[in-house]
Amino acid sequence: MADNKTYRIDESALRKKFADYRVSFNPACLQLLESEISQVKTHAHLEMPKTKNLVKFIAIPLVLLALGCLAFFSYNYINNLPSASTTKDTVNIARPIIQPKIETPKPEVKPKVVVADTITKYPKKDTVITEVEVPKIKNIKTLSTQKNSSFKKDTLVSRTIIKTQPDSVKKRNKTDTTSLSKNRDTSSKKKKKKRKNSLDATEDIRQSAPNSADDDVVVPNN
Amino acid sequence: MSKNELVQACIKNDKTARHQLIEQHYGYLMGMCRRYTKNNQQAETFFNLAFIEVFKHLPEYHDNANLDEWIKKIFLHSLIFQLKSNRTEYYITTTTRVEDKKPHTDLFHQSDDHDPNNLLIEDYLNALQKLPASFRAVYNLHIIEEFSLKETSEMLEISEESAKNSIERARNEFLKNVNLKMQGY
Numbered sequence: 001m002a003d004n005k006t007y008r009i010d011e012s013a014l015r016k017k018f019a020d021y022r023v024s025f026n027p028a029c030l031q032l033l034e035s036e037i038s039q040v041k042t043h044a045h046l047e048m049p050k051t052k053n054l055v056k057f058i059a060i061p062l063v064l065l066a067l068g069c070l071a072f073f074s075y076n077y078i079n080n081l082p083s084a085s086t087t088k089d090t091v092n093i094a095r096p097i098i099q100p101k102i103e104t105p106k107p108e109v110k111p112k113v114v115v116a117d118t119i120t121k122y123p124k125k126d127t128v129i130t131e132v133e134v135p136k137i138k139n140i141k142t143l144s145t146q147k148n149s150s151f152k153k154d155t156l157v158s159r160t161i162i163k164t165q166p167d168s169v170k171k172r173n174k175t176d177t178t179s180l181s182k183n184r185d186t187s188s189k190k191k192k193k194k195r196k197n198s199l200d201a202t203e204d205i206r207q208s209a210p211n212s213a214d215d216d217v218v219v220p221n222n
Numbered sequence: 223m224s225k226n227e228l229v230q231a232c233i234k235n236d237k238t239a240r241h242q243l244i245e246q247h248y249g250y251l252m253g254m255c256r257r258y259t260k261n262n263q264q265a266e267t268f269f270n271l272a273f274i275e276v277f278k279h280l281p282e283y284h285d286n287a288n289l290d291e292w293i294k295k296i297f298l299h300s301l302i303f304q305l306k307s308n309r310t311e312y313y314i315t316t317t318t319r320v321e322d323k324k325p326h327t328d329l330f331h332q333s334d335d336h337d338p339n340n341l342l343i344e345d346y347l348n349a350l351q352k353l354p355a356s357f358r359a360v361y362n363l364h365i366i367e368e369f370s371l372k373e374t375s376e377m378l379e380i381s382e383e384s385a386k387n388s389i390e391r392a393r394n395e396f397l398k399n400v401n402l403k404m405q406g407y
Binding site: 008009011014015017018021022023024025026029030032033034036037 | 240241244245248252253256257266273274343346347368393396397400
């Protein structure tokens, strides 16, 4: 069995070989090359002009031209500016238009008139009406007391009425006398009604107990 | 005629001066073209195109510069450009491997009779021409022209990593081709 040796291509030797490699001249290639070269014209290399010449002949005239244009246009612009106006220096400020206030009459709120009967029909829950069988005279007294209590209730109602009164008072100031007179009428009517009620009550008592000893019972007039 | 005079005559569109310039640089530049191309026919077309580029840029040539180096530089750039412009050849490399078609060759275990360094230059050239275009360009630039990895990657407009990777692959492929050449395939 033959011993195998490792081989590598000697690249430096190869380089030398290729460097010395020359191909013998072939005159046929000249004709071909000549025909191709004749087609391609050799043209001189274009050199850029020197910076001094560039500045002299191009940059300075350009700058001058630009400046001239600028001056010309700016002069024209200033000339063509609109002339100063002859308006005053002061400025008239428009006064605000003050319109007189038109007092619109406020809608009249009619005072609430509460009739005592209606109130008595619906007594408050808190009030307890005690119905106790008492002798007639006492009954009259109780009636009076009941009336007092009813008055108390009325007072409550009257409070509510009084609350509504300021509207009417204000209206009085505004020379509205109609509501005032109405109120007066309603109060007088109330008093009359109350009196009537009390008189009716006494008459009932008299009718119910004509033979009673205590006829001279004084009924409070309230 | 000195080199500068020759250049000036070429700029003035002197035919004889142009012929002289071509004749002077033909041997080396055609060899270079053959390394970068897949066959001699392609090398000739690339040579013509590259020389046209040289004539175009002749007015840019300064007297101080080395004319041979200057022409070589223009040639190199022109060759890479032409390689890359042939997109199907350069970018779409064949994925079929050499060993699939041909008998297996051990790259590192060979007998004395098969020393890869004892081959003719034409055999190496053939092995190089069989490489895919991208590998060929990388191998030429980095190994034969001795450009650094960074320079190679910049010239081919690829990353250093991919340049490194393709150099390794190109080395292996080249060695395989050389071995196959030695075996008579």
